[in-house]
Amino acid sequence: MRASFSRTRGAPYAFLAPALILFAAFLAAPIVYTVYLSLRRVQVKGLGLGAGSRSEVWAGLSNYARSMTDPDFSPSVERIGAYGAIVVPIMLGLALLMALLLDAGRTRVGTFARTAIFLPYAVPAVVASLLWGFLYLPRVSPIVDAMQGAGLNPPNFLGNSWVLWAVANIAVWGGTGFNMIVLYTALRAIPTDLFEAARLDGASDTQIALRIKIPIIAPSLVMTFVFSLIATLQVFAEPMTLRPLSNTISTTWTPLMKVFRDAFTRNDVYSAAATSVVIAVASFVLSFGFLKIVGSRAFSQED
Template sequence: MSTDQAVSPRMRAPKRRKHPSRMTFAPYMFLAPAIVLFLVFMLVPIVYSIWLSFQHYQLQGGGILGVRVQVFAGFANYIAVFQDPELLAGFGRLAIYGIIAVPVTLGGALLFALLLDVPAVRAKGFSRVAIFIPYAVPGVVAALLWGFMYLPGTSPFSYITKALGWGTIPFLDNPGLFGSLANIAVWSGIGFNMIIIYTSLRGIPAEIYESARLDGANEVQIAFRIKIPLVTPALILTGIFSLIGALQLYGEPTTLKPLTNAISQSWVPLMIIYRDAFITDDLPGAAALSVIIALGTVILSAVVLRITNRRSGGAS
């Protein structure tokens, strides 16, 4: 039998090579749904908001029968935004709220993560779920729950203080209102941030802890000298998340607004945007303020990230 006869027909058949265009086109087919969703629900609204922020409504024709048309206004809407005294006051309230909510949220999340990472702690799975559950509660529902606990007539805390002869606790009056709102954010946000930090802690090699314990370090020293420095990237990430969440404060004060006179329609910037867009029908002004807040959030997050990266790089 010759060599050609010994080789099977399958082995003699030439191998088909995949066409290069098919190989390069396949990834885009898988990415197409995500790209379409991003364009429709993210990029198009952003572009439309920027375009709308340079427009202005003008009544043409005069009288009652005039027609409202949209005309180019340049930077007039942006100038009006920066000249609005209510906006400056709203950012001031937002700053007070952020000074309370962001550090407490990060500190509480770091504390819980460090405690759960101690080897002697038991029921870690139950504890993680119990701390995380408040994050799963919708923001409006959480605000309503805490709102009833803040009202003097339904608050269990005020019931105790009244029984002791101290009167009711002014949760929904200034200046206690800032702490009450921050408490809702802290109660809801600690679990999510704790999971991120705890996951980062679990990624640290156990050999580092064993070496430190052999050198005589206790759990507190390990936490401050090893764990916290090594989870700095997670702390930066959660810090940026908390900062963005503070800048987007809207649901809590809007939900508590019917329960107190201390919250106005323009209490924070996002409430001003809602008022301009849906109450006073000033969509261009609301779009201009939205663009300013979005740019400010991106710039502030980038600055915080750059500063923390420089410090961590210098420390290393």
């Protein structure tokens, strides 16, 4: 009996063991190692040519100070802030609008519409950036040809004035479908009795959407906002892919591009690790702060 009871008690841990091992090996360990590297530096003795002339020593917070005072860091943060101010409201606004329209039953091709809207999310960011990059190039862009054919003066999408919007457009195009599916799923979970009662009271579809649907799916809106915020702070693939097509995108256009430059171009993994930790902490603080401000109010509606 005791042996059988011990095996029963140990079964949950046996099932959890593979997930815990993968979590420790591929998430926890890299985070700990990154923090460790951010606190180290290379000390060079003499000309640094002989054996033992380079050694790794304790650096304290000097890498963080060097990263934060880097003249390329502040512009990249400001740029990512402007990028987020464009992407997050537009993407979530479109996702909410499409989810409400699909839920209202105004289209007879609901399955096709959901698939078509979601499909861009299935396209890898690098592939999507390449596709849009060719659409932005004046010599091969059908958009430019159509505007010129209509007598309009097409802008330089990859120029200084438009490049931020060009990168943001790729993110909106790719992320709207995912957020729409999340919000549409939440809408489908609302009991239809609420809508029928509202219609009997004379409420229109717009009033039902504004006063019933949106308040009920507020937790899903909060969740999609947090995911979008984290994705904004970690944007990398789109500008990195477009960079060979335009000289307006620098190697430090976003904070993660700066990390890439420091680690693989300058071979300074210690500064790159410090910047990575700063980005991770900023993501946690902003996400936790937003959840603290609006999360309790939104999720309390589920009680």
